[in-house]
Amino acid sequence: MEKKKYERPMLKRIVPTMPGKTGQNVAVVAQTEIDGVGLDCLRSRFGSPLFVFSERTLRKNMREAVRAFSTRYPEVRFAWSYKTNYLNTICRIFHEEGAMAEVVSGFEYDKALANGVPSNLIIFNGPAKSEQDLLRAIEGDSLIHIDNTEELRILTNLSIEKNIKPRVALRVNMDVGIYPPWNRFGFNLESGQAWDALEKIASEGKLNCVGLHCHIGTFIQTADAYRIEAEKLALLAKDSMEKLGLPISYVDMGGGFASKNTLKSSYLTGEDLCPTFDDYAETITSVFRTMKFPDGKRLRIVLETGRALVDNAGFLLTSVITNKRMADGRLNTVIDAGVNLLFTSFWYNHKVTATYESTSQVEPTMLCGPLCMNIDVIRDNVMLPPLKRNDLLLIHNVGAYNVTQWMQFITMRPKVVMVKENGEVILLRDAECLNDVNGVEDRCTVN
Numbered sequence: 001m002e003k004k005k006y007e008r009p010m011l012k013r014i015v016p017t018m019p020g021k022t023g024q025n026v027a028v029v030a031q032t033e034i035d036g037v038g039l040d041c042l043r044s045r046f047g048s049p050l051f052v053f054s055e056r057t058l059r060k061n062m063r064e065a066v067r068a069f070s071t072r073y074p075e076v077r078f079a080w081s082y083k084t085n086y087l088n089t090i091c092r093i094f095h096e097e098g099a100m101a102e103v104v105s106g107f108e109y110d111k112a113l114a115n116g117v118p119s120n121l122i123i124f125n126g127p128a129k130s131e132q133d134l135l136r137a138i139e140g141d142s143l144i145h146i147d148n149t150e151e152l153r154i155l156t157n158l159s160i161e162k163n164i165k166p167r168v169a170l171r172v173n174m175d176v177g178i179y180p181p182w183n184r185f186g187f188n189l190e191s192g193q194a195w196d197a198l199e200k201i202a203s204e205g206k207l208n209c210v211g212l213h214c215h216i217g218t219f220i221q222t223a224d225a226y227r228i229e230a231e232k233l234a235l236l237a238k239d240s241m242e243k244l245g246l247p248i249s250y251v252d253m254g255g256g257f258a259s260k261n262t263l264k265s266s267y268l269t270g271e272d273l274c275p276t277f278d279d280y281a282e283t284i285t286s287v288f289r290t291m292k293f294p295d296g297k298r299l300r301i302v303l304e305t306g307r308a309l310v311d312n313a314g315f316l317l318t319s320v321i322t323n324k325r326m327a328d329g330r331l332n333t334v335i336d337a338g339v340n341l342l343f344t345s346f347w348y349n350h351k352v353t354a355t356y357e358s359t360s361q362v363e364p365t366m367l368c369g370p371l372c373m374n375i376d377v378i379r380d381n382v383m384l385p386p387l388k389r390n391d392l393l394l395i396h397n398v399g400a401y402n403v404t405q406w407m408q409f410i411t412m413r414p415k416v417v418m419v420k421e422n423g424e425v426i427l428l429r430d431a432e433c434l435n436d437v438n439g440v441e442d443r444c445t446v447n
């Protein structure tokens, strides 16, 4: 029998708080591997901290989402939201599973092209498209989702100048019962802005308006918001076709499906609260199944789901640096991954688990990163078993928005690996080195 791991004895102050409805959440179930690959082994090969992605989970999520929608409605297409995670290997996995690309900048547009996405399968969103990028998108027959009147004017001018009729969709924002509403992007529905823009497009006849788009927000924990969105968009599509004669062929429902993370303000865990793909799919498709469009036409549903497809496929492996006692007696455990790598720790109470079996002894722990900043707190209060220097911890559900929003600050960005379906582990992105950071300065002549 293998020798059990030594655990230091622990003196615990009893904090007399009331247990919640679900009891006191103390269970710490260790996770020792990802898809059969030992976490200790990952650290010895690639170092710590380390982002780890599971190819199996990525593909499983995508297939699950596609199944939920396509078994209920025949015309469904997913577009991978690049800003959620634009590691090329991950984008290409989603493209292999049938996703188009959804980009919000010229840089992301280039990435999608380099990943082999044909330009006519790129949806170009975003509130700040340059004229140059718009021209490229027009020439590539991409689907341009118009955000504002200035953009509408530029597109119309380019269309006249180049004598090409660009394929566009109007981005619309609306009240779906989620407050504060996301009304910064696109044209407002209730105030009549959206209809005015559609009338202008129809009367000028310079743009091929093939779609309508709305992205109601992110981490939407109620499927019913999508029912309201679908009803309003479907009605707008019907009116655009009937009254303005616009050739609408798709309705893009945006992204925003919640992942299984737990919001900081939440009492119940994300795993208990979040709707499934089936819940979202049933709500959305039932609107389009019952709605009648001119000439019996059926609209395609496009989904730009980001975080719900990738969050639980990403993990952050991190090592303990030291334990400290704070003046008030609380335990402060310092790890080698800070908030500069884990932006989402400002929003979520990320699940953190031990990587080896321990006794049931746990202590409320403040989990801090290695930065010289008071805000560098990964979890302000999490139950963890006794830890010592070099012990490994696993942070869960970090696949969305972290490896795009991370920054080099005090420490550099670490390696990212993927456990492939065949069990092989591959390096997706190397750790940054001093040359990467200094290189952009060294290129300047003044230095």
Ligand SMILES: *Cc1c(COP(=O)(O)O)cnc(C)c1O
Residues within 6 Å of the ligand: 081, 083, 084, 102, 104, 125, 126, 215, 217, 218, 219, 254, 255, 256, 257, 304, 305, 306, 307, 308, 400
């Ligand atoms: C960010 C974004 C998405 C993806 O949102 P998630 O909440 O990650 O699903 C989709 N569409 C647009 C326009 C976006 O800006």
